[in-house]
Amino acid sequence: MLDVHHIFKTYEGKLLLDDISFNVASGETVCLLGASGSGKSTLLRIIAGLEDPDSGFVSFHGQDLTLTPPHLRDFGLVFQDYALFPHLDVNENVAFGLKMRRLPPEEISERVGNSLEMVNLAEFADRRVTDLSGGEQQRVALARALATRPRLLMFDEPLGALDRTLRESLLNELRSILSQTKIPAIYVTHDQEEAFTIADRVLILHNGKIIRQGMPAEVWANPEFAFVATFLGLGNIFEGVIQGKTTNEGWKAETRYGVFTVQCEHKHGRGDRVQLLARPRVDPKETNVIRGTVSDVIFQQDRFKVSLDNGLYVYLPDAPKVGETIQVRVKVECLT
């Protein structure tokens, strides 16, 4: 449906987007996940037509959009700080896109009503947008984008300015609205929890490139890259040196935390340096063991996050004492 072809973009001499290609299928929600400054907002603005790429193009249903100005693309864009028109009330804000399309007044008021109902703001129609709370403003922004029934919806860190509880409830609402309307969507965020909640597919952007993409569970299970694992907070990441093969197709890697047996997709030779990920979840079936002296214990609802004095951390069901030496079995993976 939406296809992004080999987008390059430099900003102030720095390569911001480096050969970005991906597609969004009908009804799919794709999440662009990346640290701030990774160029994800610029990519959205290029798709919206607000900025031009240095090279590459965007197409929809196979039709090249390079020469289509933003107001004729029929895409919706929801900004982090809402960008509500302060001189218009809630009603007029939501009606704006419909007026631009010169729809008859009855249809405009019907669609505005429907959109406001969809975001549970029906009774706010006559309020000034400047009097609304952050969460309410974001709902108005969403209703405004939904009212035009766009071919594609884009969200630029839409919940970034809201507090945690509000973020969770709005995220669930958004999820159900997207599945109801079946509008394909691109959701940009730096928050991995948000991304995994809303996305059918996650794209991870790093140094201007998409370095990993897949369904949330896939990416979680196999981050592939040290950056992805670090960014997603999947566990302890450290370096190791390959010592040799083990009997069962694995490799022995020596690290400052001991020698581990890991499975690597790439071929290695003796002396190669590799990045390893030690998951914090304790798994008695694993063969790799990490040990250390407990330096800190943090209560986290259903588990304790136990930090060791060597810098590693693990999750344990029961709290050990600080100063105690522990030894646990965890999964250690090979990254690139």
Next chain:
Amino acid sequence: MSMGEHISKRNHTGLSSFVLVYLPPYARLLLWLLPLSFLVVAFFYPLSRILALTFDPKALTTANLLLASRVLLFTFTQAALSTFLTLLLGLPSALLFARYDFRGKSILRALTAVPFMLPTVVVAAGFSALLGPRGLLHSVFPLASFNFIGTLTAILIAHVFYNTTIIIRVVGNALSGLDPKLEQAARVLGADPSRVWWNVTLPLLRPALLASSLLVFLFDFTSFGVILLLGGSQFATLEVEIYLRILKLPNLPLAALLSVIQLSCTVIFSILYTRFSSRSTIQTAPRSADSNVRRAKTLREKIFVTSFILLLTAFFFLPLSALPFRSLFRLEADRGQRGEVQYGFTADYYTELFVNRRGSIFYVPPIQATVNSLGYASATAMISLLLGFPAAFALAKPTRFEKILDPLIMLPLGSSAVMLGLGFIISFGTWLTSPFLVPFAHTLIALPFVIRTLQPAIASIPQRLRQAASSLGASPWEVWKNIDLPILRRATLAAATFAFTVSLGEFGATLLISRPEYPTIPVAIERFLSQPGGLNYGQAMAMATILMVMTMTSILLIEKFRIPGSGEF
């Protein structure tokens, strides 16, 4: 707070904080003594005399009222026309500065702001040097028979020249303060660029547009020098008519009546302006990193940017450069000169200023006017600092009562210079033979600027700074010397230069109250301009050039000393 604490704080904080916070109410009154008594004597008493005159049976006659309404109508019309034309040039210029990046942008922006600070006589002389009958354009196209001086066009163009910077500044600030995402959101929602402009940008700019237009209108409404020097007395606005009814066709009751009408109008406009400008701060989203300033990209944008850069450069540069050029360039024979006229560069107009000719319009070498002006300006700077400091200290942390005093102090700013002159003539007529009235009249106009420059500087010194200094072992004197003084020094210099500059360029009041043998530079220029002969004209150009250089130097000094954001109105 206990007595002990009170005393200990008193011992450990700086003198000025003591003044600000711990001064008992009766002592605060002492701060007000000097500035308020000055205002009462120099402003409110003359004002009351003017008011009393309007109740004179000779003031409220049908003929007078008819004349007043005719003059009022013309004043309104020319101000409205000027404002409209100023918007016509200012709005695209604001767009140019707020949205586009180009080489020399900051220089061009500074150039557009220069006229606003220049004395009216300098601007009038500049347009005369460029477009007047003895001007440069006439010498290049001698057959072109067009009249510029003495037309409504001249007045309107000079007003545009003066005030475009207000629109550029106020509307430009509003434009660059707009969250670019609002326009982007409108684009994505289906608005083409022109509908974004009409449906989003323009409505959001409306408060800034209204406020700046009203301010421009206010300046055009009270304009005096430009109208007298470029239009002539046939274009009698309220200001010019008041002047005429004092000096040329004396009728003081009528002058008083016109003054009261004038003051009422400006007060109403000022109140409206204050209301609009407080609303012109639109609530916008926090500034994001991406700004909407960029280089022109499409052909249309490039044409717009290039043509406006050229237009603005020509419009603002030509009159300002024509003046010094004409002051050094002979274009015509001097009076009484026979034989071949030597065209070309000459320093005669300047050297002639030092000669005390018999039968000249002064009794002293004309350069004496420069000495007078510098003397008046220095006196004005000193008096207004003397009066401004206590008032600024009190207003830095005003009590509720003192907040009421604030607009009273600003009131002289709203009343016209000619009216201040009229007030002085009516009230202190017997002292008019002395040259000492002039600095007091100038102080009246300069004082609001001085207070507005000092007050934020004083208020900006956080109490904690002084407390920190004293906790580090500084005695009250050392706190004052090391904290207050360095911070206030710049503001004081800026305020003094402000007062100095105001006095240098003051025209309306000085024209009425200065003694013929003690002319100031602007008065001398006016007299030179009203005399026939190439030499008189050349000397007017030379004098105006001197004044322009002095004023520009002062502006640069103010900019150097000014604390950003202070001294604005």
